Amino acid sequence: MSEYQPLSSIDFETNPDDLAKFFDIHDIREGISKSKFIALGSTSWLCSSLKTHDKEGISPDSKENLASRKKFFGTNEPEKPPINSIWAIIFDALKDFTIELLLAAATVSLIIGIVESEKEGWYEGISILVAVAIVVSVASTQDYLKELQFRKLNEEIKRLKIAITRNGILEEIFQDDIVVGDLVSLNPGDITPADGILVRSYGIIVDESAMTGESVSVKKGENDPFILSSSVIVEGTGDMIVCAVGKNSLAGRSHLFLLKQDKELTPLQMKLEKVAKHIGIAGAIAAVIIFIFISFFIFEGAIADDDWESDDTSDLLTAFILAVTILVVAIPEGLPLAVTLSLAFSMRKMKDEKIFVKHLSACETMGGCEELLIDKTGTITKNEMRVVKFKIGLKKIDLKTPIKDKNLAEIIAKSIARNTTADIRKIEEKLIKTGSRTECALLMFLSDWGFNFRTLRDLDTQAMQIPFSSESKKMTTFHVGFEKEGYLYVKGAPERVIEKCKYYFKEDGTISELSAEIIQEFNFLITEWSQKMIRTLALAYRPGTLEDLQLNERPSKEDIENAEKNMILIGIFGIEDPLREEAKSALNQLKNAGVTVRMITGDSKEIAAKIGKQCDILDIDYELHEKSQIMSGKDFTDRVGGVKEEFDEEEKKRYYKIGNEEEFNKVSASLRILARCSPYDKFVLTIGLRNSDKIVGVTGDGTNDSLALKSANIGIAMMTATPMAKESSDIILLDDNIQNIVTAVRWGRNIYQNIRRFLQFQLTVNIVALLLCLIGAISVASSPLSAVQMLWVNLLMDSLAALALATQDPDDRVLDSKPYGKNEYILSSWIIANIVVQSVYQMVIMMVILYLGPYIFGIDAGWDSDWPDEESTHYTICFNTFVMLQLFNQINCRKTRAEEYNVFSGIFQNRTFLSIFSVEFALQIIFVQLGGDFMNTEPLDLYQILICIMIGSSTLVVTLLFKISTIQFYQRKSD
Structure with missing residues (x-):
């Protein structure tokens, strides 16, 4: 049985049952039923298509016809799995152990507070619950928007183009616009976009492992014409009629079981997880120490009074809530968020740059x-190939004017038209090229000579095609004429083609024997053109009766390769691909x-x-x-x-x-x-x-x-x-555009810099916050920051700061440094030094305000009030100064190199950063002035607010001085 048999040779119209009989002789693969193919194919319509595909592809497709087919059969766009709702994401966020612990403690605090004082006892519990709700809602909303964005971005890659035939015209359409009945062209390397039936095959071998799991490639032809979606064409060429698309195809059904997005952690995220783990451990230790010390003071007071009151229980619960809050704040949820935001931001920006x-x-x-x-x-x-030279024999040929010998000109035209699969056409004065650019260059050459390659292609007479491969470096087609004469056409690398030739054409159309001297001349010519950056391509053909060629009407690939001898060299093309x-x-x-x-x-x-x-x-x-x-x-x-x-x-x-x-x-x-x-x-x-x-x-x-x-x-x-x-x-x-590779490198390095920026900022916040609470608990038996204030810092410094610092555009110096290595530590020595300097400076400031603040501002000490049940101006100034220090240090962290003195460089071009900084600043002032019982704050006067802002801005000066001293140190060291 031959490898190829046009299905149009079967008279389905006369006897529609022949279609079912045709299916019966094949091994129907698991998961594909013949009734499915027949039903989707619509037997009578499919039969009509099979009878006309050799000449015209599919029967004429009007817009109404395509629309009705889409409505009846569906499109190739896979059914989308449902996206998680915002409520589902919030529910997942609430499953976090520390959040659950905080919610439980806040609920207990609410109950105890109401029992003690129905009028004011609920303030602390409700304020913590509201703060937790805000933190969870903001994080969940970001996750939801991120999921929507990734889904939109990832779907675009599926809109790949595929070559199909409609109305007898080869064209490229997006693969999700394919409908049942389209005739799809298959070439090596193609990934099939739908399930279909092979109607023309020239040595098609398919890798179906993506669908079947079988690693052995399958030969397709008369014995097995079924093509599964998502299969890879390993070898051969052909056409298939689409029979199942979208959710009706095998790949479409499998798609429903895939994850919505890639959950695998990147190497950077794994590095950051380790950093986050270490910070979390340090936070847990600090939380335990703070709880132990505050509890010690509570128990010490109860023992001294020889009485355990309900206030002691409330204070103990408050200490526990504070400890859990510190743990929540210490765990840097902002790290993975910063990574995600930076990656998503960069992906969107890179997409804008193509x-x-x-x-x-x-x-x-x-x-x-x-x-x-x-x-x-x-x-x-x-990759815009064009023919710049052509020689028949060793004679230069005019590229615009056909040679005088009409017979040789026709042989050249048929050798190109019959041994190519590309297509060129004009749509609204625009030249559309489909297929190999080298073949398109040859077709353009034919067009300049006045030939219509479509009329010369003669697909009806094509009996075999062996496509180009990187191993053979040639392509071969075999045509059988009406008088049983055969024509073998070969094109490819000159060294591969010439070795199969015994004769060659001269310009006048005569044929001479290809001697060693002539071959040497051709080799000199090929070398000369190669030195001028001109690619070379040889054409050869061999005519004769089937008996002379020792071929039958349906030869195998091996038969064709055996017949590739004693061929006639037509000529050598020089093709240029401009830089x-x-x-x-x-x-x-x-x-x-x-x-x-x-x-x-x-x-x-x-x-x-x-x-x-x-x-x-x-x-x-x-x-x-x-x-x-x-x-x-x-x-x-x-x-x-x-x-x-x-x-x-x-x-x-x-x-x-x-x-x-x-x-x-x-x-x-x-x-x-x-x-x-x-x-x-x-x-x-x-x-x-x-x-x-x-x-x-x-x-x-x-x-x-x-x-x-x-x-x-x-x-x-x-x-x-x-x-x-x-x-x-x-x-x-x-x-x-190759320049976009440079752009991709810039954005890739910028992501790394953005993560460094946020990490530098976040570590400073965590170190100062933990030390401040720890020292306060040890020295004055209370934390200067309440649980609600800590949660506000967590929201402000994690979520908003991540968004501000993760959306920095790449600066001009990002390409000046070397690529970061696989094993390079994410924080440079200078960043670590800057974190230490900032932390020490901020702690000195906070200790001064904690211990000397009452004397400097002439106010009562915070530890003398019933904190946090009563508002304290002293602790409010502590809280406001701490936040202002972090806000201005956020500006410092925009720059991660010692030589970048001007931290305001480019800040006015980054509207995202300015907007977020303004929102953070405004919200802080509003919460301090109007927070009251909810935020445990006392309104400050203008003088106190300005002092807090001035102290906060001093971090800019400290960083500048540190940079100057660092540069001088390195200069002295290099001298």
């Missing part, structure tokens, strides 16, 4: 990128930012070296005989011993290692270009660099780049990339 981030971790990882393996075609170059204007500048920026840039390409060493010099990847005086900076993929892989796969029995994990790591380290130290490399060569280089503890980024646009993209720490695909390359990547450049 960079689509698929995974949150990609933002963070890009900032640490140390090695960038950059694909030449489509990344450094424009992107921004390439040199972008690559130099990356190099100056400490990123090692290496170019990987399938082109020859000559072309690679030429481009490498133009982009400053290679020195301008570099010569090819110097093998240290440029190597062929094969030489490199052979030298380093390739990649070996090993399995760790203990961890049950598979990992890869380089065969000869010592040799790899020696070679990679100077290697800058890998030429003539295969997908495996790229994979070897990627794995080797990753195993050297480097953060590796890989760019690419082809299916052959997918392995390296998936293996890298971060894969970057172009918008024009194949579906498989996009699926394997973490970031997609929506406008194919």
Whole structure:
């Protein structure tokens, strides 16, 4: 039985039961029922489509027809799982142990307070409950909005384009616009967007592991025409009629069981979790000590009075609430929130700059990128191929005027039209190119000669097609004429095509034998063009009877490959792919930012070296005989011993290692270009660099780049990339602009800086707050800050400060430093020193106000009042000064480098920061002046408020002086 049989040869219209019989002869795969296919396909309509697809694709599709099909069959957009409601998120937040403990204690306090005093006893309990409700509501609302935003961002990546045929025209549409009945073109590397039936197959081999879990690729054809959604086309080309879309497809049903978003922690988040854990432990210890000391004083007073009163019980409960509150404040919920906000903010900003981030971790990882393996075609170059040279024999041919020999001109036209799958058409004066850019260049050449490639393509006579692959470096098609004559067409790399040729055409249409001297001339020509950055492509064909070719009407792939001999070389095309204007500048920026840039390409060493010099990847005086900076993929892989796969029995994990790591380290130290490399060569280089503890980024646009993209720490695909390359990547450049790689690095590093900014701020707040409460409890038997005030600080300093500091735009110096390493501690030595200086300074200020405040301001001491049941001006000043110190230190934390003296630089361009700072400042004044019983505050006069603001702003001066002294210290040290 042959591999290919057009289903249109079966007369379904005469006998519709033949469709069911056709299904009966196949092994229906698990999960796919034939009744499902028949029902969704609408038997009579499907039969009509099958009979017309060879010539026109699907029957004419009016808007009304498409609309009715969408209504009846649905669209390819998967059904969305329900998003968590705000109430569900709030409920999850309330499950936190410390929050539950605080709520329970506040409830007990409320009950006791009401029993003691129905009029005023409920103030403290209600104020704590309200404060907790505000904290939980703000955090939950942020989580809810974050989930909505991520959902919206992540859905956009699914709007990939796919080539389909409608009204006999090949066009690209978004895959979620596909409907039942569309004819989808399948090519190597494509990911099938729906379930369907194969109606044309040329050696289609499919990887269905995403759906079936079976790792063995499956051959598709007459014996198994069913194509499952989300399958990868490993080999071959063909067309399939869509039979099930959206929730009716296998992938659509599976989609309902997927998580709404990626929950895996990034490396940065794991680092921060450890930091948060350590801070939480310190907070727990402080809370226990504070509770013990306050309890000691309560019990000491009760023993002295020889009486335990209800006030003692209330005071003990207040101490417990304070201890739990301190624990809540100490646990820095703002850390993961700051990470999330910074990542989300950066993702949105990057999207505005035409960079689509698929995974949150990609933002963070890009900032640490140390090695960038950059694909030449489509990344450094424009991937806008055009024919610039053409030679038949060794004669230069005019690109705009057809040759005089009409027969040879027609052979050239058919060789191109029949051995390509790309398409070019005009829509509203705009040229739309679909498919391979190299093939589009050839089709444009045919158009200039006045040929219509669509009329010459003759798909009805096509009996076999072997698509281009990185291994074979050629594409072959076989057509059978009406008189049983056969035509074999081959195009590809000249060295692969010429070796199959025995003859060649001359310009006048005569055929001569291809001698060794002529082959040498062609090789000189290819080398000359390569040195000028011109890619070469050879065309060859072989006509003859089926008997002469030793082929039947439906040959196998092996039969075709055996027939590829004694062919006639038609000519050599020179195709140019212009360098992107921004390439040199972008690559130099990356190099100056400490990123090692290496170019990987399938082109020859000559072309690679030429481009490498133009982009400053290679020195301008570099010569090819110097093998240290440029190597062929094969030489490199052979030298380093390739990649070996090993399995760790203990961890049950598979990992890869380089065969000869010592040799790899020696070679990679100077290697800058890998030429003539295969997908495996790229994979070897990627794995080797990753195993050297480097953060590796890989760019690419082809299916052959997918392995390296998936293996890298971060894969970057172009918008024009194949579906498989996009699926394997973490970031997609929506406008194919290489400058956006630099932008992605800037934003990635900025995320790291934003987290440092917030961590510097948060640690200072926590250290001062814990020490202030601890010293107060030990020395004056009470905390200067009440539980409600601590909760307000937690809300103010965690949520709002996280939002303010996590939304800083990258500054001009972010690319001046080297990438942060995998094992680098998140806080620099200067940041740690600044935290210590700020904490010491703020504690000195707070101790002065705590112990000398009553004398300085002429007021009663806070510990003399029945705190916190009675408002105290003294403790209100303590509370207000503490918050003002943190607010102004928030401005300090915008800058994380010692040399950044001006902390106000760029502040007026950051409206988010200014708005949040203004809101924080205003709310603090309002709560102090109007908080009363709820906030345990006494209104301050203008003089007292201004003193608090002045003291708070002094942190700006302290930081400036510290920076100046630090810079002078380093200068003296360097001298």
